[in-house]
Amino acid sequence: MTLNPGRRRANGSEDYESAAAKDDKLDLRLWLRLISCTSMIENTVRRRLRKEFGITLPGFDVLAQLDRAPRGLSMSELSARLMVTNGNVTGLVDRLIIRGLVARRADPKDQRVQVVRLTRKGRALFGRMAPAHHTWIGEMMGGLKTGELQRLYASLGRLKASARSALDG
Amino acid sequence: MTLNPGRRRANGSEDYESAAAKDDKLDLRLWLRLISCTSMIENTVRRRLRKEFGITLPGFDVLAQLDRAPRGLSMSELSARLMVTNGNVTGLVDRLIIRGLVARRADPKDQRVQVVRLTRKGRALFGRMAPAHHTWIGEMMGGLKTGELQRLYASLGRLKASARSALDG
DNA sequence: CCAATATGTTTTAAGTCTAAAGTAATTTAA
DNA sequence: TTAAATTACTTTAGACTTAAAACATATTGG
Incomplete structure (x- = not known):
């Protein structure tokens, strides 16, 4: 039997965070x-x-990035946006090609660059998934008012900037 | 050559988030x-x-949970705290046992339960890693004042509660 | 008791991910 | 021009991860 992440805390057990949150x-x-x-x-x-x-979550993430880039993205651009390694993207794209959801071709200007784009089938699938995905996120954030979401968004922006400035070392 | 996650954004490329943040x-x-x-x-x-x-990050996470549980944790407790599947924990613990950092024994009260605990070696290693880890986190959050960290912490608590209430469906 | 059910863990198959090494194409600079 | 360096990507080895099935032990209801 699988754990089913969605129901795992039906009992009274602690999660990742709460074990620490005392001292x-x-x-x-x-x-x-x-x-x-x-x-x-x-x-x-x-x-x-x-x-x-x-579809898998990483697969969805690739399609989402490509949906926003009608001209396509290079493997490196994809890897930067997804914040994963280049080697990882190679495998993700390979599997999406097999399913006919994306296409990959060499950039005529630079033969080293592989440009990846959605196929019509991939765009259609993403078009069906995106509203559902958005709804799910909205439900999970439904307990917070707009003002709090905005403040959270702003604070996370500052956290991101702070973390980025400490990347090396 | 590896991408080196820490330096990947030295150029002006977009990351996961910024591609979306317009409309x-x-x-x-x-x-x-x-x-x-x-x-x-x-x-x-x-x-x-x-x-x-x-050490790997998942390995560190296991040691961190066990460090807080001197009596040890069952595989299921570990899996709940780390928010990963039971099957995943089996492999993580196997590899830590090979390195002599944790030990696993059956619970005498219930032979189904495997209780995992730190070995002396594991505790010593975690004792050296924990301050460094804490320092890194502190550096990355250094750009935010205590008040903002507190507000962020509180808001994320409400987000967590909101997300949990929408887990099913 | 004992069959059915529930619980805790492991196994399996497929996919994800990193880090490092390898390959190919381009750019740089002597 | 062309060797060296750089850039883009792929390959490799090993670890991580999930979902589902399988296995083992306990518990429950007859």
């Missing part, structure tokens, strides 16, 4: 809570994408 | 920014743990 520093508690939020939402989205559309 | 709904932008923050911090921590201590 720790604010920094650490915030980081654990960030992981906790992200994992929870991500696991729910993964499960629903699989169940409703038969 | 989208607040919900979606917030979600993408959440992924963005988490990935950035996670990739940095992963890279440094590997480089400084020769």
